[in-house]
Amino acid sequence: MSRLHLYRDRPGIDIVTGVCPHDCPDTCSWQVAVSTATGRAVDLWGHPGHPVTQGRLCGKVDRYLERTYHPDRLQTPLRRCGPKGDGSFQPISWDEAIAEIAERLQAVVSQDGAEAILPYSYCGTMGLLQGEGMARRFLYRLGASRLAQTICAEAGFEGYRYTTGEVMGVEPSDFAFARLILLWGTNTLTSNQHLWPFVQQARQQGARVIAIDPARTRTARAADEWIPIHPGTDGALALALMHVLIDENLYDDAYVREHTVGFVELAERVRPYSPEWASPITGVDAGRIRQLAREVATTRPTAIRINYGLQRHGGGGGAVRSIVCLPALTGAWRERGGGVLLSTSGSFALDRSSLYRPDLLAGRDPRTLNMNRLGDALSLDPARLAQAHYHPRPVDNIPSPAQAGPPVKALIVYNSNPAAVAPDQGEVLANLRREDLFTVVIEHFQTDTADYADLVLPATTQLEHWDLLKPYGHLYLALNRPAIAPVGQSLPNSEIFRRLAAAMGFGDACFRQSDVEILQEFVASQSGPACASLTWEQLLAQGFARLDVPDPYLPFAGGAYPTASGKCEFYSERLAADGYDPLPTWTPPQHLDPPPASASSGPPPLACISPPAHSFLNSTFANLARFVEREGQPVLWLHPDDAALRGVSDGDKVCVQNERGSVLLAARVTTDIMPGVVLAPSIWWSKLSPDRRNINRLTPPDEADMGGGALFYDVLAWVSKDDSGS
Ligand SMILES: Nc1nc2c(c(=O)[nH]1)N[C@H]1C(S)=C(S)[C@@H](COP(=O)(O)OP(=O)(O)OC[C@H]3O[C@@H](n4cnc5c(=O)[nH]c(N)nc54)[C@H](O)[C@@H]3O)O[C@H]1N2
Ligand SMILES: Nc1nc2c(c(=O)[nH]1)N[C@H]1C(S)=C(S)[C@@H](COP(=O)(O)OP(=O)(O)OC[C@H]3O[C@@H](n4cnc5c(=O)[nH]c(N)nc54)[C@H](O)[C@@H]3O)O[C@H]1N2
Ligand code: SF4
Ligand SMILES: [Mo]
Numbered sequence: 001m002s003r004l005h006l007y008r009d010r011p012g013i014d015i016v017t018g019v020c021p022h023d024c025p026d027t028c029s030w031q032v033a034v035s036t037a038t039g040r041a042v043d044l045w046g047h048p049g050h051p052v053t054q055g056r057l058c059g060k061v062d063r064y065l066e067r068t069y070h071p072d073r074l075q076t077p078l079r080r081c082g083p084k085g086d087g088s089f090q091p092i093s094w095d096e097a098i099a100e101i102a103e104r105l106q107a108v109v110s111q112d113g114a115e116a117i118l119p120y121s122y123c124g125t126m127g128l129l130q131g132e133g134m135a136r137r138f139l140y141r142l143g144a145s146r147l148a149q150t151i152c153a154e155a156g157f158e159g160y161r162y163t164t165g166e167v168m169g170v171e172p173s174d175f176a177f178a179r180l181i182l183l184w185g186t187n188t189l190t191s192n193q194h195l196w197p198f199v200q201q202a203r204q205q206g207a208r209v210i211a212i213d214p215a216r217t218r219t220a221r222a223a224d225e226w227i228p229i230h231p232g233t234d235g236a237l238a239l240a241l242m243h244v245l246i247d248e249n250l251y252d253d254a255y256v257r258e259h260t261v262g263f264v265e266l267a268e269r270v271r272p273y274s275p276e277w278a279s280p281i282t283g284v285d286a287g288r289i290r291q292l293a294r295e296v297a298t299t300r301p302t303a304i305r306i307n308y309g310l311q312r313h314g315g316g317g318g319a320v321r322s323i324v325c326l327p328a329l330t331g332a333w334r335e336r337g338g339g340v341l342l343s344t345s346g347s348f349a350l351d352r353s354s355l356y357r358p359d360l361l362a363g364r365d366p367r368t369l370n371m372n373r374l375g376d377a378l379s380l381d382p383a384r385l386a387q388a389h390y391h392p393r394p395v396d397n398i399p400s401p402a403q404a405g406p407p408v409k410a411l412i413v414y415n416s417n418p419a420a421v422a423p424d425q426g427e428v429l430a431n432l433r434r435e436d437l438f439t440v441v442i443e444h445f446q447t448d449t450a451d452y453a454d455l456v457l458p459a460t461t462q463l464e465h466w467d468l469l470k471p472y473g474h475l476y477l478a479l480n481r482p483a484i485a486p487v488g489q490s491l492p493n494s495e496i497f498r499r500l501a502a503a504m505g506f507g508d509a510c511f512r513q514s515d516v517e518i519l520q521e522f523v524a525s526q527s528g529p530a531c532a533s534l535t536w537e538q539l540l541a542q543g544f545a546r547l548d549v550p551d552p553y554l555p556f557a558g559g560a561y562p563t564a565s566g567k568c569e570f571y572s573e574r575l576a577a578d579g580y581d582p583l584p585t586w587t588p589p590q591h592l593d594p595p596p597a598s599a600s601s602g603p604p605p606l607a608c609i610s611p612p613a614h615s616f617l618n619s620t621f622a623n624l625a626r627f628v629e630r631e632g633q634p635v636l637w638l639h640p641d642d643a644a645l646r647g648v649s650d651g652d653k654v655c656v657q658n659e660r661g662s663v664l665l666a667a668r669v670t671t672d673i674m675p676g677v678v679l680a681p682s683i684w685w686s687k688l689s690p691d692r693r694n695i696n697r698l699t700p701p702d703e704a705d706m707g708g709g710a711l712f713y714d715v716l717a718w719v720s721k722d723d724s725g726s
Contacts, residue, residue, distance in 0.1 A: 001056060012037055015032070017031055020061050022061065022126065026471070029050040029478050051173065051476070052473075052476065059615065060616075068484075074456060077094055079092045079096075084435070094499070111409070115406055116409040117409070118369060118412070119413075120412070121415045126469055128355060128469065129355070129467045137508075141501065145408070151371050154704070154706070156311030162569065164324055165561045167345055172195050172341065175195060177336045180299035180303070181305065183211045185311075189219045190217065202303075208299075209223040212234070215637065234310045239278065242322070245293050252331025255328065261570060303341070304340045315586050317704055318585055327340055333556035339554075347530070348470075372711075375422075375424045409436065420447065420449070420696065441455075443458070447685065463483045464483075529548060533548055606678045607715070610712060616683060618683050639675040642675055648667050651667065652667045652722075653665070653722040654722055655721075656695070656698065657720075
């Protein structure tokens with residue numbers, strides 16, 4: 001809870017407003033108490049005045065000071081002095097480190113061209129500045145390969161955009177107005193905790209809450225009903241719901257006529273997709289599907305929270321597209337608290353050109369590689385490198401091996417831990433081990449990835465630098481002020497790229513701007529309506545600002561879809577032009593469509609999902625004893641029937657494997673997971689796991705149906721008791 005009352009007006013204490021940097025929809029504003037005598041932060045809590053944070057941080061970030069001051073924090077630049085992956089390093093000075101990197105990058109540019117340099121980054125911080133701000137300027141000026149940042153949400157985003165034009169929906173606080181809430185493929189209490197108070201408010205007004213998830217998560221337990229569903233079959237469920245809505249005349253005829261296109265074709269399309277068709281696919285009783293459709297149509301308003309869990313599948317884009325059709329059919333968008341929420345990020349476009357400076361490309365058009373195919377991107381085999389070229393749509397061609405461009409010779413990793421989080425870990429590690437690959441990792445801790453670096457550079461945390469954050473789970477932009485001086489010799493990412501730019505001889509003025517100048521210029525450059533009243537002074541004074549979207553916020557109540565037709569597109573010309581089926585469709589997951597080679601004697605393979613562990617944030621926090629103790633050990637949830645078939649008892653060590661690799665986990669035999677499915681809470685650091693591997697040994701690098709998205713939960717795995725005695 002907020003501890004402001006303990007520190008307000010206390011002599012010797014400064015209170016500094018900031019914001020949580022993590023990749024989480026909640027983007028909580030915080031306050032930090034800093035001792036003026038020592039300059040040390042002594043406490044931190046959720047901002048009591050922020051309408052979504054409401055004074056509360058989650059159990060992870062409530063301990064952010066421990067992470068910041070942890071004895072394992074990297075404090076100086078390091079140079080590797082053992083084999084790659086070994087973790088032997090010795091300290092060097094910043095000047096040596098920067099000079100060495102500049103020299104190595106120059107050499108790569110002159111031998112292989114700038115495209116032989118690949119950045120790898122994601123959302124270790126969601127800050128606009130420390131995220132990609134200065135990094136992009138540097139990389140564009142360099143002409144390095146570009147990275148398609150597809151690891152999390154791309155498939156769902158594309159499916160949403162093809163249907164409504166932009167990813168926007170119900171404002172989270174408006175969930176309080178709903179009378180039926182579907183928490184569909186989201187473990188809200190773990191990954192989006194600040195939505196929960198609004199869900200509870202709705203319940204106090206009589207709302208029912210239904211969780212649709214293969215697992216009885218803590219959210220499903222807290223809901224009124226848990227509907228278990230086979231992974232990757234949500235698209236089939238949504239098609240069957242549409243079938244009932246149309247078949248039983250439960251749709252909003254006026255909304256459909258005024259604000260949608262393709263209803264006639266949609267009705268034709270969903271006719272065969274009855275609840276009886278969907279039942280064996282989804283594992284949901286046909287009667288329950290029919291009833292659910294009636295509830296969705298007749299309970300006003302109905303709010304559907306989908307998160308990214310249900311789109312990490314081969315058909316993830318299509319599944320989101322079908323779900324997003326539902327409120328257009330029922331007219332739920334008309335009502336406050338009615339509609340879908342995937343992300344708020346399309347509600348306000350920010351113009352990032354002043355920040356990223358794409359003009360520094362100066363007409364060059366470097367290749368873009370898909371981060372989900374890191375193993376292929378780093379391969380010396382041109383055919384595999386070609387496969388890593390970003391080709392998100394059926395109409396996008398994969399280049400021939402001869403056109404794939406130079407092999408990657410230098411890798412710059414920041415804000416990410418690919419050795420732990422990227423799919424197809426065996427291939428990723430094999431290529432990170434390449435002796436001819438020069439790897440720089442900018443980090444807070446000596447991660448799995450940092451062990452493969454030639455040089456490791458220590459970065460500041462959110463307590464130590466300026467930043468500005470755009471949330472994806474609400475509508476408040478937030479400013480982060482530094483509360484303390486950098487720990488050890490750490491530097492902000494922005495300063496690291498600034499120094500690299502200077503060492504590479506990049507004379508452009510943008511590489512001399514200070515962090516505050518960059519942020520001020522960025523805020524001033526926003527011309528969109530959502531930022532009409534946004535000012536730097538307001539951000540400085542309050543720490544956060546609601547974007548100028550209407551209040552209440554009902555983006556599609558009167559249609560006004562930002563699509564080509566201006567309507568919700570049940571039928572999409574754009575999909576057809578991009579090589580897709582123009583109507584809602586679905587793609588079965590691996591476990592319903594297993595390759596013939598997987599047929600063998602012995603117990604059948606299981607569908608394996610690996611969603612977020614409650615006490616970790618992706619792989620962040622997974623190296624700190626407090627959070628590891630909360631999670632215990634790397635486990636595999638296994639239904640009692642599946643355990644019995646394999647002679648596995650609770651606590652046994654099990655080997656989980658497929659054609660890509662294997663990992664040893666401890667069995668947790670439980671009815672909290674449906675039969676046929678196993679679940680490994682993630683993401684553990686490999687080097688801290690019993691067999692120095694994690695579940696990403698098994699996850700595939702292949703792309704989802706849309707956006708080149710990741711397939712973390714579309715995995716077939718064979719589970720057996722491990723008798724090796726190790
Ligand atoms: N504590 C914590 N919070 C986090 C994160 C974290 O690691 N830890 N990660 C952050 C990140 S990066 C993101 S992207 C966000 C959102 O991250 P998400 O990955 O969307 O996280 P969850 O909300 O846990 O949603 C996953 C849920 O979907 C279920 N699921 C998996 N496959 C399917 C399926 O096919 N169908 C259905 N219906 N359900 C399925 C899983 O069992 C799980 O309960 O959360 C962020 N917040
Ligand atoms: N099996 C499986 N794999 C998954 C997922 C899953 O559910 N299951 N989820 C996927 C998803 S949704 C995502 S988003 C990805 C997440 O993957 P990543 O974005 O790689 O997330 P993290 O593992 O949290 O790693 C972020 C790293 O950035 C560092 N960092 C934080 N702030 C800064 C900073 O200011 N500067 C620098 N230089 N470094 C910083 C942190 O110390 C941390 O090591 O993982 C994906 N992988
Ligand atoms: S991780 Fe999410 S819930 Fe926790 S403090 Fe950060 S934004 Fe809030
Ligand atoms: Mo994510």
